[in-house]
Amino acid sequence: MGIFHVKTEIYSGIGVREVLGKENLKKIIIITDSIMVKLGLVKIVETALNQLKVDYEIFDEVEVDPTLESVKKGLERVMKFVPDKMIALGGGSAIDSAKAIYYFMKKSGKEIPIIAIPTTSGTGSEVTSYAVITDKKKKLKIPIKDEDMIPEKAILDPVFTKTLPKVVVADGGIDALTHAIESYTCKSANFYTQTFALTAIVGIFKNVLRVYNNIGDEDGRIEMGKASCMAGIAFDRSGLGINHSVAHVIGGRFHKSHGRSNGVVLPYIIKFNSSDKETAKRYWEISKRLGLPSETKEQGAESLAVAVEVLNRYMGIPSCVKEMGIDEDTYKELIPVMAKSALEDICTQGNIKEVSQGDMEEIFQMIY
Ligand SMILES: [Fe+2]
Known part of the structure; x- marks a missing residue:
């Protein structure tokens, strides 16, 4: 180990x-x-x-x-x-x-x-x-x-x-959540990284909206500080997955914030990765811990994607790339190139589910 x-x-x-x-x-x-x-x-x-x-x-x-x-x-x-x-x-x-x-x-x-x-x-x-x-x-x-x-x-x-603008609370919070979820579900995850990641996920779900709604909530800010730090410890030891690969490309190409790009992509990646048994099991474990509907593994994975969608909507994070204000023709033309860069991103190696150029192109299609 x-x-x-x-x-x-x-x-x-x-x-x-x-x-x-x-x-x-x-x-x-x-x-x-x-x-x-x-x-x-x-x-x-x-x-x-x-x-x-x-x-x-x-x-x-x-x-x-x-x-x-x-x-x-x-x-x-x-x-x-x-x-x-x-x-x-x-x-x-x-x-x-x-x-x-x-x-x-x-x-x-x-x-x-x-x-x-x-x-x-x-x-x-x-x-x-x-x-x-x-x-x-x-x-x-x-x-x-x-x-x-x-x-x-x-x-x-x-x-x-104390003075963080709402948009930074949202983008930072969702970036930390993506670190924790990807760390928990990636190839090199182990008992220790998963313990940190899971605690971070719970902490973020519990506290990010508190802080988003009221930046004066000092306890909420302390908890968010701890949670994002724990997510950092987890992913530094375990690595990440394709959510970050895709977000790196979107953020880099279209000058969008790193956290926001991650947030937009996250529900789609959870759904994509859910077809892998091991990954779906881990999403299910997260959902159980969060108290979300999780009678079966499929339902657990689905619940996590929905919970992220709801969180995104509440914090004004777009539900797709189109909503980020990215031109359709420019984007679609770039899909093969973007898919290739995402595939070559170091984070892709950490994804349990194998991803081909074709899969990656489909993901870029889907998230638009
Ligand atoms: Fe990140």
């Missing part, structure tokens, strides 16, 4: 000042974006660092879907300042940028650990060994995977998710 370990020390519901106070920090660089500065979230970390008399600098030029150029800029700042640690403050983009900086610094022989403070509940990047960087010139997404990039600490303080 192999080894299961969680490298990151996770603090949930604890203040940033308290956690940073436990360390003997001297020099810190905060890796973030300008919106975090505007929202006053960087100020919270600065106040803590000032109280602790830590010398710090701020790099706030992280981009959404971070580019190689922006990572290089951050890297130059880090090389000049030589901090003991980096604080990555933001969504997946900020944390991924810090990981990429870590990765390049390591190549030059200096390792600078990351303290991740996620400001969204979705990617799970605070506990994973992945980062995705975009090469704008070559129009390429460069995935980096390195166990050493996993943040040393993750601070899940609800003060940082």
Whole structure:
């Protein structure tokens, strides 16, 4: 079965000042974006660092879907300042940028650990060994995977998710749910990853609408922080499946949010994968745990797809690709190419049900 370990020390519901106070920090660089500065979230970390008399600098030029150029800029700042640690403050983009900086610094022989403070509940990047960087010139997404990039600490303080817009709650929540469901049902799932994944699924179903309806619900935000983090731990150890392969293509081609693309596709993929006995059994297990109608395996799998559809509808996530505002002719013409890229996506290997080019084309047809 192999080894299961969680490298990151996770603090949930604890203040940033308290956690940073436990360390003997001297020099810190905060890796973030300008919106975090505007929202006053960087100020919270600065106040803590000032109280602790830590010398710090701020790099706030992280981009959404971070580019190689922006990572290089951050890297130059880090090389000049030589901090003991980096604080990555933001969504997946900020944390991924810090990981990429870590990765390049390591190549030059200096390792600078990351303290991740996620400001969204979705990617799970605070506990994973992945980062995705975009090469704008070559129009390429460069995935980096390195166990050493996993943040040393993750601070899940609800003060940082207090101002999340509804659309980010929805997209992040459904991304985390997709991580957990795919992790639970993929090839390399094991007892440990499934335990984390199942708990995450229950936590997301219980809490995402609470937070969606009322961002002031602090307990709901704490629970969502934990659930998306647990989903991250699960999929980092087990891998994912074709839902992410398809969503990567849709998101990349048509510049749609990663979480939203996953959410749109999820009910269709559950139905597609249900024809595989083992996968259907696992969907059934999830449905049973959620208390959904699940007398037979088929009914259980069907119930899970319906539950996701209902959740999507409630949070304003489109029910098909067409509703995402993607032109039909352009889309249909691209189906063979998109199916090929999805088939080649690393996540496809994790899917239990074997998928051919023809199957993938059918999926792209179906989701439109
Ligand atoms: Fe994802």
